[in-house]
Amino acid sequence: MPLISFVRATLAIILFALALPSAAQIVIGQIAAFSGPLAPTGTHMRAGAQLYFDAINAEGGIHGARIRLLSKDDGYKSEETVRLAREMLKESQPLAFIGFVGTGNVEAILDQKILSEAGIPLVAVRTGTESLVRRNDPFLFMTRASYAEEIEKITDQYITTGYTRFAILYQDDAFGQGVLQSAEQAIKNAGGTLAAKGAYAKNTTEVGAAVKIIAAANPQAVILIANTAASAEFLKQSREAGNLAQYVALSTTDAAQIVQRIGAEKAEGLALTQVVPDPNSQTVPLIREIQNNFAKFKPRDVTLNHTFVEGYLGAMVLGEALRRAGPNPTRKKLRDTLEALKSYDAGGVFISFSPKRHAGSRFVDITILNRAGKLLR
Known part of the structure:
Protein backbone atom coordinates (compact mmCIF):
# COMPACT_ATOMS: atom_id res chain seq x y z
CA MET A 1 0.00 0.00 0.00
CA SER A 146 -47.55 22.49 41.93
CA TYR A 147 -47.15 24.51 45.13
CA ALA A 148 -50.76 25.61 44.67
CA GLU A 149 -51.81 21.95 44.87
CA GLU A 150 -49.70 21.53 48.02
CA ILE A 151 -51.32 24.60 49.58
CA GLU A 152 -54.79 23.35 48.65
CA LYS A 153 -54.02 20.03 50.38
CA ILE A 154 -52.93 21.90 53.53
CA THR A 155 -55.90 24.26 53.74
CA ASP A 156 -58.44 21.53 52.98
CA GLN A 157 -57.04 19.25 55.69
CA TYR A 158 -56.62 21.87 58.41
CA ILE A 159 -59.89 23.72 57.81
CA THR A 160 -61.67 20.35 57.96
CA THR A 161 -60.13 19.67 61.38
CA GLY A 162 -61.13 23.05 62.83
CA TYR A 163 -58.19 25.36 62.11
CA THR A 164 -59.36 28.79 60.91
CA ARG A 165 -56.60 31.28 61.81
CA PHE A 166 -53.47 30.94 59.67
CA ALA A 167 -50.15 32.72 59.40
CA ILE A 168 -47.52 32.44 56.66
CA LEU A 169 -43.73 32.57 56.59
CA TYR A 170 -42.50 33.16 53.06
CA GLN A 171 -39.25 33.68 51.19
CA ASP A 172 -39.23 37.19 49.74
CA ASP A 173 -38.63 36.35 46.08
CA ALA A 174 -40.51 34.96 43.08
CA PHE A 175 -40.92 31.57 44.79
CA GLY A 176 -42.31 32.87 48.07
CA GLN A 177 -44.42 35.66 46.65
CA GLY A 178 -46.01 33.36 44.10
CA VAL A 179 -46.96 30.72 46.66
CA LEU A 180 -48.10 33.43 49.07
CA GLN A 181 -50.75 34.51 46.56
CA SER A 182 -51.94 30.92 46.19
CA ALA A 183 -52.05 30.50 49.98
CA GLU A 184 -53.98 33.73 50.58
CA GLN A 185 -56.58 32.68 48.01
CA ALA A 186 -56.79 29.10 49.28
CA ILE A 187 -57.29 30.22 52.90
CA LYS A 188 -60.02 32.64 51.82
CA ASN A 189 -61.76 30.05 49.63
CA ALA A 190 -61.74 27.53 52.48
CA GLY A 191 -63.32 30.01 54.90
CA GLY A 192 -60.21 30.69 56.97
CA THR A 193 -58.48 33.92 58.01
CA LEU A 194 -54.90 35.03 57.37
CA ALA A 195 -53.86 36.48 60.73
CA ALA A 196 -50.27 37.41 59.82
CA LYS A 197 -47.47 36.98 57.32
CA GLY A 198 -43.74 37.42 57.67
CA ALA A 199 -40.92 37.35 55.13
CA TYR A 200 -37.21 36.58 55.05
CA ALA A 201 -34.61 37.29 52.35
CA LYS A 202 -33.57 34.60 49.85
CA ASN A 203 -30.31 32.81 50.63
CA THR A 204 -30.53 33.78 54.34
CA THR A 205 -32.03 32.46 57.57
CA GLU A 206 -32.88 35.94 58.88
CA VAL A 207 -36.34 35.07 60.19
CA GLY A 208 -36.31 36.92 63.53
CA ALA A 209 -38.69 39.68 62.45
CA ALA A 210 -41.11 37.16 60.96
CA VAL A 211 -41.06 35.13 64.19
CA LYS A 212 -42.16 38.19 66.20
CA ILE A 213 -44.88 39.24 63.75
CA ILE A 214 -46.40 35.79 63.55
CA ALA A 215 -46.14 35.01 67.28
CA ALA A 216 -47.94 38.28 68.10
CA ALA A 217 -50.88 37.24 65.89
CA ASN A 218 -51.39 33.98 67.82
CA PRO A 219 -52.40 31.84 64.81
CA GLN A 220 -53.60 28.25 65.05
CA ALA A 221 -51.48 27.09 62.10
CA VAL A 222 -48.42 28.50 60.34
CA ILE A 223 -47.60 27.61 56.72
CA LEU A 224 -43.87 27.69 55.93
CA ILE A 225 -43.15 28.72 52.33
CA ALA A 226 -39.43 28.38 52.84
CA ASN A 227 -36.31 26.32 52.26
CA THR A 228 -35.00 23.90 54.86
CA ALA A 229 -32.47 26.18 56.55
CA ALA A 230 -34.96 29.02 57.00
CA SER A 231 -37.73 26.66 58.11
CA ALA A 232 -35.44 25.15 60.75
CA GLU A 233 -34.40 28.52 62.12
CA PHE A 234 -37.98 29.81 62.14
CA LEU A 235 -39.28 26.71 63.92
CA LYS A 236 -36.47 26.86 66.48
CA GLN A 237 -37.05 30.54 67.30
CA SER A 238 -40.84 30.13 67.32
CA ARG A 239 -40.65 27.23 69.78
CA GLU A 240 -38.33 29.27 71.99
CA ALA A 241 -40.78 32.19 71.81
CA GLY A 242 -43.54 29.91 73.10
CA ASN A 243 -45.66 29.93 69.95
CA LEU A 244 -47.69 26.71 70.18
CA ALA A 245 -49.23 26.84 66.70
CA GLN A 246 -49.29 23.86 64.31
CA TYR A 247 -46.50 24.31 61.75
CA VAL A 248 -46.76 22.86 58.25
CA ALA A 249 -44.05 23.27 55.62
CA LEU A 250 -44.09 22.82 51.86
CA SER A 251 -42.07 20.06 50.20
CA THR A 252 -39.19 22.53 49.78
CA THR A 253 -38.34 21.74 53.42
CA ASP A 254 -36.60 18.44 54.19
CA ALA A 255 -37.66 16.71 57.40
CA ALA A 256 -34.41 14.87 58.15
CA GLN A 257 -32.37 18.05 57.82
CA ILE A 258 -34.77 19.88 60.14
CA VAL A 259 -34.19 17.22 62.81
CA GLN A 260 -30.44 17.37 62.22
CA ARG A 261 -30.37 21.16 62.58
CA ILE A 262 -32.61 21.73 65.60
CA GLY A 263 -33.13 18.31 67.18
CA ALA A 264 -36.12 15.99 67.32
CA GLU A 265 -37.64 17.71 70.37
CA LYS A 266 -38.08 21.08 68.64
CA ALA A 267 -38.97 19.44 65.31
CA GLU A 268 -41.69 17.21 66.77
CA GLY A 269 -45.12 17.94 65.33
CA LEU A 270 -43.91 19.70 62.19
CA ALA A 271 -46.09 18.63 59.27
CA LEU A 272 -44.71 18.61 55.73
CA THR A 273 -46.30 18.16 52.33
CA GLN A 274 -44.59 15.65 50.04
CA VAL A 275 -44.76 15.39 46.24
CA VAL A 276 -43.30 11.88 46.02
CA PRO A 277 -44.04 8.72 48.03
CA ASP A 278 -42.39 7.87 51.34
CA PRO A 279 -38.78 6.72 50.77
CA ASN A 280 -39.28 4.03 53.43
CA SER A 281 -42.38 2.50 51.83
CA GLN A 282 -42.37 -1.22 51.14
CA SER A 352 -48.88 12.86 32.04
CA PHE A 353 -47.86 15.71 29.75
CA SER A 354 -49.72 17.38 26.91
CA PRO A 355 -49.22 20.47 24.74
CA LYS A 356 -51.51 22.36 27.15
CA ARG A 357 -49.99 21.10 30.42
CA HIS A 358 -46.33 20.47 31.19
CA ALA A 359 -46.91 19.85 34.91
CA GLY A 360 -46.96 16.08 34.87
CA SER A 361 -47.82 15.00 38.43
CA ARG A 362 -50.55 15.79 40.95
CA PHE A 363 -49.25 13.57 43.78
CA VAL A 364 -49.41 15.33 47.20
CA ASP A 365 -49.25 13.76 50.65
CA ILE A 366 -48.95 15.18 54.19
CA THR A 367 -46.54 13.73 56.74
CA ILE A 368 -45.64 14.69 60.32
CA LEU A 369 -42.50 14.35 62.45
CA ASN A 370 -42.85 12.33 65.64
CA ARG A 371 -40.80 12.78 68.82
CA ALA A 372 -38.16 10.36 67.53
CA GLY A 373 -37.62 12.57 64.49
CA LYS A 374 -39.29 10.12 62.11
CA LEU A 375 -41.91 10.94 59.50
CA LEU A 376 -45.40 9.49 59.90
CA ARG A 377 -48.35 9.73 57.52
Whole structure:
Protein backbone atom coordinates (compact mmCIF):
# COMPACT_ATOMS: atom_id res chain seq x y z
CA MET A 1 0.00 0.00 0.00
CA PRO A 2 1.43 3.45 -0.89
CA LEU A 3 2.49 5.47 2.14
CA ILE A 4 -0.08 8.23 1.57
CA SER A 5 -2.92 5.71 1.32
CA PHE A 6 -1.71 3.97 4.45
CA VAL A 7 -1.65 7.30 6.35
CA ARG A 8 -5.16 8.17 5.16
CA ALA A 9 -6.51 4.76 6.15
CA THR A 10 -4.86 4.95 9.56
CA LEU A 11 -6.19 8.46 10.12
CA ALA A 12 -9.70 7.35 9.18
CA ILE A 13 -9.54 4.49 11.68
CA ILE A 14 -8.31 6.82 14.44
CA LEU A 15 -11.04 9.37 13.73
CA PHE A 16 -13.66 6.62 13.74
CA ALA A 17 -12.40 5.30 17.06
CA LEU A 18 -12.43 8.78 18.57
CA ALA A 19 -16.01 9.25 17.45
CA LEU A 20 -17.24 6.08 19.14
CA PRO A 21 -17.45 7.34 22.76
CA SER A 22 -19.61 10.35 21.86
CA ALA A 23 -21.84 8.26 19.61
CA ALA A 24 -22.42 5.81 22.46
CA GLN A 25 -22.99 8.47 25.09
CA ILE A 26 -25.85 10.82 25.95
CA VAL A 27 -24.91 13.90 27.97
CA ILE A 28 -27.49 15.28 30.40
CA GLY A 29 -26.76 18.61 32.11
CA GLN A 30 -27.70 19.93 35.54
CA ILE A 31 -27.23 23.42 36.98
CA ALA A 32 -28.21 23.53 40.66
CA ALA A 33 -27.18 24.61 44.15
CA PHE A 34 -24.34 22.49 45.51
CA SER A 35 -23.17 25.22 47.88
CA GLY A 36 -25.04 27.65 50.12
CA PRO A 37 -28.28 26.98 52.04
CA LEU A 38 -29.80 24.81 49.31
CA ALA A 39 -26.73 22.62 48.81
CA PRO A 40 -28.45 19.53 50.30
CA THR A 41 -31.35 19.98 47.87
CA GLY A 42 -29.14 20.16 44.79
CA THR A 43 -26.93 17.35 46.05
CA HIS A 44 -29.84 14.97 46.63
CA MET A 45 -31.53 15.86 43.34
CA ARG A 46 -28.25 15.04 41.59
CA ALA A 47 -27.69 11.83 43.56
CA GLY A 48 -31.19 10.57 42.83
CA ALA A 49 -30.82 11.18 39.10
CA GLN A 50 -27.33 9.69 39.09
CA LEU A 51 -28.55 6.51 40.78
CA TYR A 52 -31.10 5.96 38.02
CA PHE A 53 -28.48 6.58 35.33
CA ASP A 54 -26.04 4.23 37.09
CA ALA A 55 -28.66 1.48 37.09
CA ILE A 56 -29.49 2.05 33.42
CA ASN A 57 -25.83 2.18 32.40
CA ALA A 58 -25.16 -1.09 34.22
CA GLU A 59 -27.76 -2.70 31.95
CA GLY A 60 -26.13 -1.35 28.79
CA GLY A 61 -27.67 2.11 28.63
CA ILE A 62 -30.60 3.19 26.48
CA HIS A 63 -30.48 1.94 22.89
CA GLY A 64 -26.83 1.13 23.59
CA ALA A 65 -25.96 4.66 24.72
CA ARG A 66 -24.66 5.31 28.23
CA ILE A 67 -26.00 8.31 30.15
CA ARG A 68 -23.49 10.84 31.49
CA LEU A 69 -24.72 13.42 34.00
CA LEU A 70 -22.74 16.69 34.15
CA SER A 71 -23.47 19.06 37.05
CA LYS A 72 -22.41 22.64 37.82
CA ASP A 73 -22.94 24.66 41.01
CA ASP A 74 -24.91 27.91 40.73
CA GLY A 75 -25.00 28.55 44.50
CA TYR A 76 -28.78 29.19 44.16
CA LYS A 77 -28.00 32.41 42.27
CA SER A 78 -30.12 33.02 39.19
CA GLU A 79 -27.45 34.87 37.24
CA GLU A 80 -25.09 31.94 37.75
CA THR A 81 -27.74 29.50 36.54
CA VAL A 82 -27.97 31.43 33.27
CA ARG A 83 -24.21 31.80 32.85
CA LEU A 84 -23.42 28.17 33.60
CA ALA A 85 -26.22 26.86 31.40
CA ARG A 86 -24.85 28.83 28.45
CA GLU A 87 -21.36 27.60 29.25
CA MET A 88 -22.47 23.96 29.42
CA LEU A 89 -24.41 24.21 26.17
CA LYS A 90 -21.32 25.51 24.42
CA GLU A 91 -18.78 23.15 25.98
CA SER A 92 -20.65 19.86 26.44
CA GLN A 93 -23.70 20.04 24.14
CA PRO A 94 -26.12 18.15 26.42
CA LEU A 95 -29.17 16.53 24.90
CA ALA A 96 -31.35 17.64 27.84
CA PHE A 97 -31.19 19.46 31.17
CA ILE A 98 -32.45 18.01 34.46
CA GLY A 99 -32.83 18.91 38.14
CA PHE A 100 -32.48 22.71 38.25
CA VAL A 101 -33.28 24.12 41.71
CA GLY A 102 -35.26 27.25 42.54
CA THR A 103 -38.19 29.22 41.12
CA GLY A 104 -36.20 32.36 40.34
CA ASN A 105 -33.42 30.28 38.79
CA VAL A 106 -35.79 28.47 36.43
CA GLU A 107 -37.64 31.68 35.58
CA ALA A 108 -34.32 33.33 34.69
CA ILE A 109 -33.51 30.45 32.33
CA LEU A 110 -36.85 30.91 30.60
CA ASP A 111 -36.71 34.73 30.55
CA GLN A 112 -33.26 34.63 28.95
CA LYS A 113 -34.59 32.13 26.37
CA ILE A 114 -31.81 29.65 27.14
CA LEU A 115 -34.03 26.63 26.45
CA SER A 116 -35.89 27.94 23.41
CA GLU A 117 -32.78 29.22 21.63
CA ALA A 118 -31.00 25.90 22.13
CA GLY A 119 -34.16 23.86 21.56
CA ILE A 120 -33.32 21.84 24.67
CA PRO A 121 -35.84 20.35 27.13
CA LEU A 122 -35.47 20.81 30.90
CA VAL A 123 -37.01 18.03 33.02
CA ALA A 124 -37.74 17.74 36.76
CA VAL A 125 -37.07 21.17 38.26
CA ARG A 126 -37.16 21.62 42.04
CA THR A 127 -40.00 24.14 41.99
CA GLY A 128 -43.74 23.90 41.70
CA THR A 129 -44.66 27.56 41.48
CA GLU A 130 -48.00 28.22 39.85
CA SER A 131 -46.56 30.90 37.56
CA LEU A 132 -44.41 28.27 35.86
CA VAL A 133 -47.37 25.90 35.57
CA ARG A 134 -49.46 28.64 33.92
CA ARG A 135 -46.55 29.69 31.72
CA ASN A 136 -46.47 26.18 30.24
CA ASP A 137 -43.18 26.73 28.50
CA PRO A 138 -42.80 24.27 25.60
CA PHE A 139 -39.32 23.21 26.78
CA LEU A 140 -40.00 22.86 30.54
CA PHE A 141 -41.39 19.57 31.91
CA MET A 142 -42.27 19.47 35.62
CA THR A 143 -42.51 16.09 37.36
CA ARG A 144 -43.95 17.28 40.69
CA ALA A 145 -47.27 18.71 41.84
CA SER A 146 -47.55 22.49 41.93
CA TYR A 147 -47.15 24.51 45.13
CA ALA A 148 -50.76 25.61 44.67
CA GLU A 149 -51.81 21.95 44.87
CA GLU A 150 -49.70 21.53 48.02
CA ILE A 151 -51.32 24.60 49.58
CA GLU A 152 -54.79 23.35 48.65
CA LYS A 153 -54.02 20.03 50.38
CA ILE A 154 -52.93 21.90 53.53
CA THR A 155 -55.90 24.26 53.74
CA ASP A 156 -58.44 21.53 52.98
CA GLN A 157 -57.04 19.25 55.69
CA TYR A 158 -56.62 21.87 58.41
CA ILE A 159 -59.89 23.72 57.81
CA THR A 160 -61.67 20.35 57.96
CA THR A 161 -60.13 19.67 61.38
CA GLY A 162 -61.13 23.05 62.83
CA TYR A 163 -58.19 25.36 62.11
CA THR A 164 -59.36 28.79 60.91
CA ARG A 165 -56.60 31.28 61.81
CA PHE A 166 -53.47 30.94 59.67
CA ALA A 167 -50.15 32.72 59.40
CA ILE A 168 -47.52 32.44 56.66
CA LEU A 169 -43.73 32.57 56.59
CA TYR A 170 -42.50 33.16 53.06
CA GLN A 171 -39.25 33.68 51.19
CA ASP A 172 -39.23 37.19 49.74
CA ASP A 173 -38.63 36.35 46.08
CA ALA A 174 -40.51 34.96 43.08
CA PHE A 175 -40.92 31.57 44.79
CA GLY A 176 -42.31 32.87 48.07
CA GLN A 177 -44.42 35.66 46.65
CA GLY A 178 -46.01 33.36 44.10
CA VAL A 179 -46.96 30.72 46.66
CA LEU A 180 -48.10 33.43 49.07
CA GLN A 181 -50.75 34.51 46.56
CA SER A 182 -51.94 30.92 46.19
CA ALA A 183 -52.05 30.50 49.98
CA GLU A 184 -53.98 33.73 50.58
CA GLN A 185 -56.58 32.68 48.01
CA ALA A 186 -56.79 29.10 49.28
CA ILE A 187 -57.29 30.22 52.90
CA LYS A 188 -60.02 32.64 51.82
CA ASN A 189 -61.76 30.05 49.63
CA ALA A 190 -61.74 27.53 52.48
CA GLY A 191 -63.32 30.01 54.90
CA GLY A 192 -60.21 30.69 56.97
CA THR A 193 -58.48 33.92 58.01
CA LEU A 194 -54.90 35.03 57.37
CA ALA A 195 -53.86 36.48 60.73
CA ALA A 196 -50.27 37.41 59.82
CA LYS A 197 -47.47 36.98 57.32
CA GLY A 198 -43.74 37.42 57.67
CA ALA A 199 -40.92 37.35 55.13
CA TYR A 200 -37.21 36.58 55.05
CA ALA A 201 -34.61 37.29 52.35
CA LYS A 202 -33.57 34.60 49.85
CA ASN A 203 -30.31 32.81 50.63
CA THR A 204 -30.53 33.78 54.34
CA THR A 205 -32.03 32.46 57.57
CA GLU A 206 -32.88 35.94 58.88
CA VAL A 207 -36.34 35.07 60.19
CA GLY A 208 -36.31 36.92 63.53
CA ALA A 209 -38.69 39.68 62.45
CA ALA A 210 -41.11 37.16 60.96
CA VAL A 211 -41.06 35.13 64.19
CA LYS A 212 -42.16 38.19 66.20
CA ILE A 213 -44.88 39.24 63.75
CA ILE A 214 -46.40 35.79 63.55
CA ALA A 215 -46.14 35.01 67.28
CA ALA A 216 -47.94 38.28 68.10
CA ALA A 217 -50.88 37.24 65.89
CA ASN A 218 -51.39 33.98 67.82
CA PRO A 219 -52.40 31.84 64.81
CA GLN A 220 -53.60 28.25 65.05
CA ALA A 221 -51.48 27.09 62.10
CA VAL A 222 -48.42 28.50 60.34
CA ILE A 223 -47.60 27.61 56.72
CA LEU A 224 -43.87 27.69 55.93
CA ILE A 225 -43.15 28.72 52.33
CA ALA A 226 -39.43 28.38 52.84
CA ASN A 227 -36.31 26.32 52.26
CA THR A 228 -35.00 23.90 54.86
CA ALA A 229 -32.47 26.18 56.55
CA ALA A 230 -34.96 29.02 57.00
CA SER A 231 -37.73 26.66 58.11
CA ALA A 232 -35.44 25.15 60.75
CA GLU A 233 -34.40 28.52 62.12
CA PHE A 234 -37.98 29.81 62.14
CA LEU A 235 -39.28 26.71 63.92
CA LYS A 236 -36.47 26.86 66.48
CA GLN A 237 -37.05 30.54 67.30
CA SER A 238 -40.84 30.13 67.32
CA ARG A 239 -40.65 27.23 69.78
CA GLU A 240 -38.33 29.27 71.99
CA ALA A 241 -40.78 32.19 71.81
CA GLY A 242 -43.54 29.91 73.10
CA ASN A 243 -45.66 29.93 69.95
CA LEU A 244 -47.69 26.71 70.18
CA ALA A 245 -49.23 26.84 66.70
CA GLN A 246 -49.29 23.86 64.31
CA TYR A 247 -46.50 24.31 61.75
CA VAL A 248 -46.76 22.86 58.25
CA ALA A 249 -44.05 23.27 55.62
CA LEU A 250 -44.09 22.82 51.86
CA SER A 251 -42.07 20.06 50.20
CA THR A 252 -39.19 22.53 49.78
CA THR A 253 -38.34 21.74 53.42
CA ASP A 254 -36.60 18.44 54.19
CA ALA A 255 -37.66 16.71 57.40
CA ALA A 256 -34.41 14.87 58.15
CA GLN A 257 -32.37 18.05 57.82
CA ILE A 258 -34.77 19.88 60.14
CA VAL A 259 -34.19 17.22 62.81
CA GLN A 260 -30.44 17.37 62.22
CA ARG A 261 -30.37 21.16 62.58
CA ILE A 262 -32.61 21.73 65.60
CA GLY A 263 -33.13 18.31 67.18
CA ALA A 264 -36.12 15.99 67.32
CA GLU A 265 -37.64 17.71 70.37
CA LYS A 266 -38.08 21.08 68.64
CA ALA A 267 -38.97 19.44 65.31
CA GLU A 268 -41.69 17.21 66.77
CA GLY A 269 -45.12 17.94 65.33
CA LEU A 270 -43.91 19.70 62.19
CA ALA A 271 -46.09 18.63 59.27
CA LEU A 272 -44.71 18.61 55.73
CA THR A 273 -46.30 18.16 52.33
CA GLN A 274 -44.59 15.65 50.04
CA VAL A 275 -44.76 15.39 46.24
CA VAL A 276 -43.30 11.88 46.02
CA PRO A 277 -44.04 8.72 48.03
CA ASP A 278 -42.39 7.87 51.34
CA PRO A 279 -38.78 6.72 50.77
CA ASN A 280 -39.28 4.03 53.43
CA SER A 281 -42.38 2.50 51.83
CA GLN A 282 -42.37 -1.22 51.14
CA THR A 283 -45.49 -1.13 48.96
CA VAL A 284 -44.78 1.48 46.24
CA PRO A 285 -42.95 -0.10 43.26
CA LEU A 286 -40.96 3.09 42.53
CA ILE A 287 -39.62 3.15 46.09
CA ARG A 288 -38.75 -0.54 46.11
CA GLU A 289 -36.77 -0.03 42.91
CA ILE A 290 -34.92 2.94 44.42
CA GLN A 291 -34.19 1.04 47.63
CA ASN A 292 -32.78 -1.91 45.67
CA ASN A 293 -30.58 0.30 43.50
CA PHE A 294 -29.48 2.35 46.52
CA ALA A 295 -28.27 -0.86 48.19
CA LYS A 296 -26.60 -2.05 44.99
CA PHE A 297 -24.75 1.12 43.95
CA LYS A 298 -24.31 2.66 47.44
CA PRO A 299 -24.37 6.45 46.80
CA ARG A 300 -22.05 8.32 49.15
CA ASP A 301 -22.75 11.29 51.44
CA VAL A 302 -26.52 11.30 50.83
CA THR A 303 -29.59 9.81 52.46
CA LEU A 304 -32.58 8.24 50.76
CA ASN A 305 -34.97 11.13 51.38
CA HIS A 306 -37.88 12.67 49.46
CA THR A 307 -35.59 14.97 47.46
CA PHE A 308 -33.49 11.98 46.40
CA VAL A 309 -36.69 10.24 45.24
CA GLU A 310 -37.67 13.36 43.31
CA GLY A 311 -34.34 13.35 41.46
CA TYR A 312 -34.68 9.64 40.66
CA LEU A 313 -38.26 10.07 39.44
CA GLY A 314 -37.25 12.93 37.14
CA ALA A 315 -34.44 10.85 35.64
CA MET A 316 -36.81 7.92 35.24
CA VAL A 317 -39.25 10.07 33.25
CA LEU A 318 -36.41 11.37 31.10
CA GLY A 319 -35.16 7.80 30.59
CA GLU A 320 -38.59 6.66 29.42
CA ALA A 321 -38.71 9.53 26.92
CA LEU A 322 -35.25 8.58 25.64
CA ARG A 323 -36.43 5.01 25.08
CA ARG A 324 -39.50 6.15 23.19
CA ALA A 325 -37.50 8.68 21.15
CA GLY A 326 -35.42 5.84 19.67
CA PRO A 327 -31.69 5.60 18.85
CA ASN A 328 -29.69 8.82 18.30
CA PRO A 329 -32.44 11.22 19.41
CA THR A 330 -32.27 14.94 18.71
CA ARG A 331 -33.30 17.58 21.24
CA LYS A 332 -36.46 18.22 19.21
CA LYS A 333 -37.35 14.55 19.04
CA LEU A 334 -36.85 14.21 22.79
CA ARG A 335 -38.94 17.32 23.52
CA ASP A 336 -41.76 16.10 21.30
CA THR A 337 -41.63 12.66 22.90
CA LEU A 338 -41.85 14.14 26.40
CA GLU A 339 -44.87 16.21 25.43
CA ALA A 340 -46.62 13.09 24.15
CA LEU A 341 -45.95 11.10 27.36
CA LYS A 342 -49.36 10.29 28.83
CA SER A 343 -50.38 8.23 31.88
CA TYR A 344 -46.85 6.90 32.30
CA ASP A 345 -46.74 4.66 35.37
CA ALA A 346 -43.43 5.39 37.10
CA GLY A 347 -43.91 2.66 39.67
CA GLY A 348 -47.05 4.00 41.32
CA VAL A 349 -46.60 7.67 40.44
CA PHE A 350 -48.35 8.64 37.22
CA ILE A 351 -46.91 11.25 34.87
CA SER A 352 -48.88 12.86 32.04
CA PHE A 353 -47.86 15.71 29.75
CA SER A 354 -49.72 17.38 26.91
CA PRO A 355 -49.22 20.47 24.74
CA LYS A 356 -51.51 22.36 27.15
CA ARG A 357 -49.99 21.10 30.42
CA HIS A 358 -46.33 20.47 31.19
CA ALA A 359 -46.91 19.85 34.91
CA GLY A 360 -46.96 16.08 34.87
CA SER A 361 -47.82 15.00 38.43
CA ARG A 362 -50.55 15.79 40.95
CA PHE A 363 -49.25 13.57 43.78
CA VAL A 364 -49.41 15.33 47.20
CA ASP A 365 -49.25 13.76 50.65
CA ILE A 366 -48.95 15.18 54.19
CA THR A 367 -46.54 13.73 56.74
CA ILE A 368 -45.64 14.69 60.32
CA LEU A 369 -42.50 14.35 62.45
CA ASN A 370 -42.85 12.33 65.64
CA ARG A 371 -40.80 12.78 68.82
CA ALA A 372 -38.16 10.36 67.53
CA GLY A 373 -37.62 12.57 64.49
CA LYS A 374 -39.29 10.12 62.11
CA LEU A 375 -41.91 10.94 59.50
CA LEU A 376 -45.40 9.49 59.90
CA ARG A 377 -48.35 9.73 57.52
